[in-house]
Amino acid sequence: MALVAASSSSRTSDPALESIRGKVCAGERLSHADGLALYHTRDLFTLGELANHVRERRHGRKAFYNINRHINYTNYCVLRCKFCSFYRPYVERQGGAQDLAAAGHAGASDGYEYSLDEIVAQATEAAARGATEAHIVGGLHPKLPFSYYTDMCRAIRQACPKLHIKAFTAIEIIHFTRITRPRLSIAEVLTALRAAGLDSLPGGGAEIFDDRVHAEAFKNKVGAEHWFDVHRSAHELGIPSNATMLYGHIEAPAERVQHLLKLRAHQDVSLRERQAAFQCFVPLSFIPDGSELAHLPGPTGLDDLRTLAVSRLLLDNFSHIKAFWIMQSPKLAQVALNWGVDDFDGTVVWYDITKREGLGTNRQELTVAHIHRLLLEAGCAPVERDSLYREVIR
Ligand code: V47
Numbered sequence: 001m002a003l004v005a006a007s008s009s010s011r012t013s014d015p016a017l018e019s020i021r022g023k024v025c026a027g028e029r030l031s032h033a034d035g036l037a038l039y040h041t042r043d044l045f046t047l048g049e050l051a052n053h054v055r056e057r058r059h060g061r062k063a064f065y066n067i068n069r070h071i072n073y074t075n076y077c078v079l080r081c082k083f084c085s086f087y088r089p090y091v092e093r094q095g096g097a098q099d100l101a102a103a104g105h106a107g108a109s110d111g112y113e114y115s116l117d118e119i120v121a122q123a124t125e126a127a128a129r130g131a132t133e134a135h136i137v138g139g140l141h142p143k144l145p146f147s148y149y150t151d152m153c154r155a156i157r158q159a160c161p162k163l164h165i166k167a168f169t170a171i172e173i174i175h176f177t178r179i180t181r182p183r184l185s186i187a188e189v190l191t192a193l194r195a196a197g198l199d200s201l202p203g204g205g206a207e208i209f210d211d212r213v214h215a216e217a218f219k220n221k222v223g224a225e226h227w228f229d230v231h232r233s234a235h236e237l238g239i240p241s242n243a244t245m246l247y248g249h250i251e252a253p254a255e256r257v258q259h260l261l262k263l264r265a266h267q268d269v270s271l272r273e274r275q276a277a278f279q280c281f282v283p284l285s286f287i288p289d290g291s292e293l294a295h296l297p298g299p300t301g302l303d304d305l306r307t308l309a310v311s312r313l314l315l316d317n318f319s320h321i322k323a324f325w326i327m328q329s330p331k332l333a334q335v336a337l338n339w340g341v342d343d344f345d346g347t348v349v350w351y352d353i354t355k356r357e358g359l360g361t362n363r364q365e366l367t368v369a370h371i372h373r374l375l376l377e378a379g380c381a382p383v384e385r386d387s388l389y390r391e392v393i394r
Contacts, residue, residue: 014046017037017047030313032254038309038310038314039257044305044306047310051309052338052340054313054316055312055340055341060381061379062381062383063344063378063381064385065345065371065384066132066386067129067346067347068132068134068345069122069131069133069134069348070137070348070350070352071114071119072086072138072362073136074138076090076141076142077089078090078142078175079218080220081218082216083207083218083292088110088112090142113141120155123156123163131163132163132164133166133387134156134165134167135166135167136152137167145179149168149172152167156197157197164388167198167201168198169203169204170204171205171221171226174226174230190230190233190234191237200239200279200388201231201234201239203243203278203280203282208246208259209224209259212255213250213251228262231243231266236274236275238274242278242279242281243318245263245284247284247303248285248286248299248303248304249293250296263318264317266278267318279319279320280318280320280321280322282345283304285298289354304332311340312341321340321343324345325344325345326345326364330366330370334375335378337378347366347367348364348366350363350364
């Protein structure tokens, strides 16, 4: 799609967007002030048009999706992040139901952890149904040894040699460095996991890279520095990864822009000097239901669209912007395909980390036929991709 530089028909009602339009047309990098202007503009059509222009410059009308399976191996977690409705405090099994209730958490009795056999069975079933990727993350379990995670990768690799294992957020990797004796470094943990079958890292756990937000919403979680340490180390070792931002809770637009610019700076160095880099950026729309921040309204549809579009415009060194339909909803993720988004994530099937009220099930699946319908109706050419964004020919 040609983007008209500044004809009368394309003139924006917001003068701040004129210089941004010029930069976008020229392929110039946008600044923090530009990011804020995009966040505050009332001219949402121009914002969407600019983001779509960048999306089409990179990908034409292709829209990517994959056939994947999310496996959340445990919801026990030593952290108590306020935005999270997934975690359960760990209680020893022999305590029985009464002791579980005594843990003081309404849902304590629905804590779970999967055995390796259960995980391999899920991965095997997914591969048999055509999945090319297992996306595996869980809580920070206080008891499971590091061998549980390496054995998990090894067992999946053995049972499903072709399945890409995208597993463990940066927070889990830091947790593994703390439970090993003697303690392993981040690079040693990643090397051991890769030797066992790990292929890439998902982008979770980033939340918002800001000390104020960190202190208020997830203070016991490791901060931005550690998150970047893990992704730096992964990229140095040649392990690709993704990046996320959890938006729409207590953070301000300036903190979102700052978050995006920190990712952009990291990506500059990875692309220039390291063996791997971020593959895609995944803005995660905060779902308040069931969390300690349930009194907050969460982002609106326009905030979702705005955030996806601003991400596309600021992250000029990221190939892909993903709308994770579980969080933005399939309907809004579909609209976002014309607002800068080129990746729809995948079939997912089971998802435990967020559940919307009234839809309190972890069965959350879109069929390939449904994804195709959404993508085609948005004027896109659906492309099934593998985890490295190579086209899958069946
Ligand atoms: O790390 C937790 C976030 C993440 C909530 O890399 C919440 O391709 C919204 O990272 N509302 C897990 N978000 C999901 C994730 C992800 C998803 C899809 C694709 C990829 C990828 C990564 O979800 C967590 C946390 O940041 N989260 N609670 C919530 N209430």
